Amino acid sequence: MVDVQLLVSLAIIFGQISLMAFGGGNAVLPEIHRETVDVHQWLTEDQFVSAFTISEIAPGPSTLLVTLIGWTVSGPYGAIVATLAMLIPSSLLVLFVALFWKKNENSPWRSIFELALAPVALGLILSGALRIVQTADETIIAYLVTLGAALAIYRFNMHPLICIGIGGVLGILGFITM
Amino acid sequence: MVFNKDKKPVPPTVSLLELYVTFMKIALLSAGGGLSAWVERIVVEDKKWCSQDEFLSMLSISQILPGPNVINSSVFLGTILRGPAGAFACLTGLLSIPFFLLLALWVGVSSMQGITLIQNLIAGMAAAAGGMLLSLGLTIAGKNYHNIPYIIVAAAVFILIGVMRLPMLQVLAVIIPLTLIHSYYTRKKPEDVHG
Numbered sequence: 001m002v003d004v005q006l007l008v009s010l011a012i013i014f015g016q017i018s019l020m021a022f023g024g025g026n027a028v029l030p031e032i033h034r035e036t037v038d039v040h041q042w043l044t045e046d047q048f049v050s051a052f053t054i055s056e057i058a059p060g061p062s063t064l065l066v067t068l069i070g071w072t073v074s075g076p077y078g079a080i081v082a083t084l085a086m087l088i089p090s091s092l093l094v095l096f097v098a099l100f101w102k103k104n105e106n107s108p109w110r111s112i113f114e115l116a117l118a119p120v121a122l123g124l125i126l127s128g129a130l131r132i133v134q135t136a137d138e139t140i141i142a143y144l145v146t147l148g149a150a151l152a153i154y155r156f157n158m159h160p161l162i163c164i165g166i167g168g169v170l171g172i173l174g175f176i177t178m
Numbered sequence: 179m180v181f182n183k184d185k186k187p188v189p190p191t192v193s194l195l196e197l198y199v200t201f202m203k204i205a206l207l208s209a210g211g212g213l214s215a216w217v218e219r220i221v222v223e224d225k226k227w228c229s230q231d232e233f234l235s236m237l238s239i240s241q242i243l244p245g246p247n248v249i250n251s252s253v254f255l256g257t258i259l260r261g262p263a264g265a266f267a268c269l270t271g272l273l274s275i276p277f278f279l280l281l282a283l284w285v286g287v288s289s290m291q292g293i294t295l296i297q298n299l300i301a302g303m304a305a306a307a308g309g310m311l312l313s314l315g316l317t318i319a320g321k322n323y324h325n326i327p328y329i330i331v332a333a334a335v336f337i338l339i340g341v342m343r344l345p346m347l348q349v350l351a352v353i354i355p356l357t358l359i360h361s362y363y364t365r366k367k368p369e370d371v372h373g
Contacts, residue, residue, distance in 0.1 A: 018244070018245060019244050019245075020244060021244045021245050021246065022242075022244045022347050024241065024245075024246055024247045025245075025246040025247075050293075051284065053293065053297070054280065054283050054284055054293070055280060056300075057293075057296050057297050057300040058209075058276060058279055058280045058283055058296075059205060059206055059208065059209035059275070059276050059279065060205050060272070060273065060275070060276020060277070060279070060280065061213075061246050061248045061249055061272070061273070061276070062246075063246040063248075063249065064273070064276055064277060064280050067277060067280060067281065068280065068281070068284050071281060071284065071285075079277075079281060083273075083277065087245075087249060087269070087273075089245075090243065090244050090245025090246070090249070090250065091245065091249065091250070091253045091265070091269060093243055093244065093245070094240065094243055094245065094250045094253040094254050094257070094265075095253055095257050095262060095265050097239060097243060097254070098236075098253065098254045098257035098258055098265070099257055099261070099262075101236075101239070101254075101258070102257065102258050102261075108365070111365065112358065112361045112362050112365055113235060113358070113361075114231050114232065114234075114235040115231075115357075115361035115364075115365065116354060116357035116358045116360070116361040117234065117235035117238035117239065117354070117357070118230075118231045118234040118235055118238075118328070119322070119327075119328040119329070119331035119332040119335070119357065120238045120331060120332070120335050120350065120353060120354060120357065121234035121235065121237040121238045121241075122234065122315060122318050122319060122322075122328075122332035122335075122336075123331065123332040123333070123334065123335020123336040123339065123340070124237070124238065124241060124335060124339065124346075125214060125215070125237075125311055125314055125315045125318070126311075126312070126315040126332070126335075126336040126340055127335065127336055127339045127340030127341075128212075128214065128311050128340075129308050129309075129311035129312040129315060130336075130340040130341065131340065132211055132212070132304055132305075132307060132308035132311065133305075133308050136211075136301055136304035136305050136308060137305055137308070138301075142301070142302075142305040143305075145302065145305040145306055145309065146305050146306070146308045146309040146312065147309065147312075148309065149305070149306040149307075149308075149309025149310060149312075149313070150308075150309035150310070150312035150313045150316065151309075151313075152309075153309065153310055153313035154312075154313035154316045154317060160207075160212075160215070160216075160219070160306070160307075160310045160313075161207065163306040163309060163310065164207075164209075164303045164306040164307060164310070166302075166306065167302040167303050167304070167305050167306030167307075168299050168300075168302045168303045168306075169302065170302045170305075171298045171299045171300065171301045171302020171303065171305075172295065172298055172299050172302065174298060175302070176298060176301040176302040176305055177297065177298050177301045
């Protein structure tokens with residue numbers, strides 16, 4: 001039997017966390033840990049760490065950590081409920097903002113916002129690049145891969161997949177991690 | 179590209195299936211990270227669904243709103259292109275493969291050896307993905323290097339959030355009003371004012 005009460009509390013907890021995730025999914029990681037490991041004891045500390053690791057290394061958004069938590073708590077239904085609860089509230093908010101943005105396509109305010117926000121995004125993109133370099137690049141070869149990829153794509157128009165493939169091969173050979 | 183009377187490009191009509199497939203592709207391509215660089219490359223450069231500035235402002239808004247950044251920008255883009263159905267297509271496209279892949283890994287990869295192998299692979303891909311983001315940053319900066327205020331804002335965001343690791347929301351709460359005021363006073367006055 002499916003434990004409906006358990007699914008409801010999964011939905012409530014992740015639904016709330018969804019709207020608290022200012023600054024992206026990683027911002028609410030401590031809260032997810034507190035609710036699922038400390039308060040409800042759905043996962044052990046070890047389970048949480050390996051779920052986190054797998055969600056970080058697998059393709060796709062790392063927010064799918066909640067999918068693994070839901071699965072551990074209540075099987076396939078838990079996985080679906082936790083994922084939807086984490087996605088729907090914040091996505092609905094974005095949907096409304098985007099509809100508003102689209103509706104005001106020709107308003108002068110929209111172009112003022114576009115002008116103001118584009119350089120902010122550039123700063124954020126560069127911050128993201130720096131963060132990847134700081135966390136992923138543990139060896140000199142890793143730094144060379146990052147700089148080489150940047151140069152090859154920017155200057156020589158190389159397809160990023162080639163760079164990422166080379167990076168992956170070097171990774172498997174053990175050149176990237178310590 | 180087609181332009182309407184306001185000289186703005188008319189967004190092309192994209193089928194929901196194409197949105198779904200495109201975001202499925204983006205999810206797989208961005209395995210090592212650098213997702214916004216892949217979205218930019220495919221959506222702006224290959225498919226020309228929106229301009230680079232439009233994309234950048236969507237990216238900023240998506241990061242300010244709560245929720246995972248990647249998911250927010252997919253929902254935003256889907257909504258702009260095809261309304262709520264488009265948002266749904268992008269979101270499901272982005273998540274369908276990772277959802278099952280992740281569960282398969284969780285249930286299947288119990289050996290630490292397997293995890294280490296994947297970890298090494300992804301670390302190598304991430305190093306290259308960092309370079310891809312860097313290249314996108316250079317490209318955008320190169321297009322706007324003559325625009326001094328633009329470069330100052332981008333540099334301020336990068337130093338405060340990237341280098342000094344100050345909390346993003348607080349930093350943007352200060353910077354965005356300032357850039358808004360600046361772009362309000364420097365905007366090009368339209369010659370004919372609409373109704």
